[in-house]
Amino acid sequence: MRIRMLTGVAALLTSALSTSAFAEDRVLSIGGSITEIVYALGEQDRLIARDTTSSFPSSVADLPDVGYMRALSPEGVLSVDPTLIIAEEGSGPLETIQVLESANIPFITIPDGFDRQAVATKIQAVAQALGVPEKGAELAAEIDAQLAALDTSVDAPARVMFILSTQGGRIMASGTNTAADGIIALAGGTNAVVGFEGYKPLTDEAVTLAAPDVIVMMSRDGDHATEDADLWAHPAISTTPAAQTQSVVRINGLLLLGFGPRTPEAATALHSALYDEG
Template identity: 35%
Template sequence: MLALALLTAACGGNSPSSSSSGSESGAGASAASAGERAAVAEERLATNTLVPLEGEAPAPRLPVTVDSSDGRRVTVKDTSRILPLNGGVAEIVFTLGLGNRVVGRDITATFEEAKKLPQVTRAHDVSAESVLSLKPTVVLADTDTGPKEAIDQIREAGVPVVVLDPATEPADVSTRTTRIAEALGVPSAGKALNARIDRELAAARAAVPRGSEPKVAFLYMRGSAAVYLMGGRGSGADSLIAAAGAVDAGVEAGLDKPFTPLTSEALVSARPDVILMMDKGLESVGGVDGLVGIPGIRETPAGMNRRVVTLEDGVLLSFGPRTPLVIDILVDRIHRG
């Protein structure tokens, strides 16, 4: 509770401390303020739980007809059994106060409230049979959800499927929240959640120290499968790095695809000051010691100084209500020096 109180105070409001935060933003936030925010964010993420909107759970007003990103118009008449097929989408549904209506999850929904729900994906592929066995009254997917045949089978069984655009930057969280809230018949709750997230994002960005602009390379690795990729434009990490006041080394090096196979030459040329990874990715290559043994890593400033920042796989690129916490942590760790 103390962590939540501190974070709420840091994120804005009408208190004198929030006014101070606003003036601090103009002059450049201190390292201490970034460190304090990061400590609170780390404590929050360590619980791996969500913070729903205050007050009673919203009562859906149905039916509603909404646009789906697959070009269809979808009518939702019943939200008693919701099935989100994306971790970030699931976070939004729970934070809106509708978690008690969720009947299943996909592999990327790793937060505590979802862990006991049945998983309906094999790896990242949706099992139509598993979905239909849960008798959902509405399914929320995105355009990356597949295989297409499974989504078609769910729809053909008479289940409304609302498809959303993928989220690859903090601004997408607001759009997603609005669309999800509208599809579930709780638009006012969506507006309230967006207002909260906007305040938290603004406060996180305000803590970026002025005059510091390190280069950060996002590396996606799965050592056991020999997958070594470097993030570029559209990876999702590029927008988080920018929000944290840093430069994406892959984007600056001209990588126009979200992910490009890693070469030692490209990495040495990019010269990142910091390497950003997911926890399991770093673990898969043997930790920092194993990482710096990969050709090209040791020759970068990040490798030489062993400056590696990691975050939990299910949080870093989830683009949901916990994204401001991710930025709080990145601001502190990236600029720490």
Template identity: 40%
Template sequence: MTEERISPSLVRRRDALRLAAAASFGAAALPLFAQSPEAKKLPRLITVSGAITEVVYLLGAEGQLVGTDTTSLYPAAARGTPKVGYMRQLSAEGLLSLKPDAVIATNESGPPVVLDQVRSAGVKVEIVQADHSWGEVQRKIQVVGRAAAREAQARALQARLDAEWAQVQQRVAAAQGRKPRVLFVLSHSASPQVSGEKTAAHAVIGYAGGVNALGGFEGYRPMTAEAMATAAPDIVMTSDQSIEAHGGIERFWQRPELALTPAFRKRSLVTLDALLLLGFGPRMPAAIAELHPKFMAAVA
């Protein structure tokens, strides 16, 4: 029977029944929808570490970022996020003003009293232990995945990066010949410093198949002529930012302390972006893959 053969009153009654059924279904379904995980508001995040911010972008959670610290410069879009200051000089007022649900930082962030104030205000504070290991990178991925409610994506990212890391470390382990002596110079200001043990630079040198030319102390010390003569590095490693602070590579090599080193005679220098080089973030396998052949070329 076609629509034209039905009486108008019957059509009106049928449509009314359809609308009533639809309304009844919607009312019953609404509470179920509200309780589903998909309907929950995604957490608002502040990241205090350039490497942690990188992970947020790789997990596709950048839309949840309401603030980052001043070390968060990669990818380029991160530079446009509201800034909460330098990672070691945070303020509770600045963090809380952005109304985050979670702040993700490392144990190098602070001051600790500020993070305690943020916790007291009811904001979740996630702290990643930084120990300059591949495990640190893994922990950053896991913590961001949990805080951003993107744990499945985090597991997939970690599996991919674990495979990349294993491959590059196999290449480093298979290298033949003498390990180069590498000196790391931190020179973002007028007073250059060199790295000893228990630093990110020390760990990176080892992962890339080199030996830290300076040992016997932890942390950083001023770069002196005596230290350079003792270190006798085959290669000098520094950041792109250090070179920029000096006004270019030629100006960098003009420092009299460096003239006492074998690296100076060969102008053996390796530079990378500071966050890529020392950040212990998801680009770590790429950084080591770039450094290793350059290290080995210095002693070939």
């Protein structure tokens, strides 16, 4: 009991001494890529909770989950007692953010983006929020160098179609201005679907017309062999060059689309999947 009291006093003293250095703060990270950046910066000990989309590294599963990033509940967030919230762009809702602000808890939103520059910007913004800008500059430079060093030049870029889901036989594919579009470009491919922005269901004829050489999907638990068989049996997909060569690449969604410190890894993995085995 006495020891606990002493540690309590010691903690109070340290927190009083270092309030400006952010050393004792309790950080809530909202957004899978934000959490990855916190870990990559070596600041994971300051994390006290995460959102549902934060699933890497696997040890984050031990932290309490405050829910989906766009449907945060104000009391749920307050119950983990954060002193700093770092959130990916699009987190909310606004009502929750306003209540958190009225409780004097800083809520820092990190801008999103889907190219090489965006990764560095994101890392630096998170580091800035954590009060470790030097570490951030270092990590950003390192990741940027890795991205710059990627040799993705190829004679004939592959036409790639990213399929988000095939629910009920309806192909939901990525157009432009998405994370999928960004990573395809980084990996040296061409997005085969360019008529629209975001993720949209495609008609069968549009799938045929897009004529992808390779299909990219998010991997999930389960039997991929059956899923592949279903994919090639899909009438529209069966007409594509990808079906002829049975070229499908499955990569973990957060790794592939996160645009964080693992993006060089994702781009390398996608690049080699697109070209080495082709």
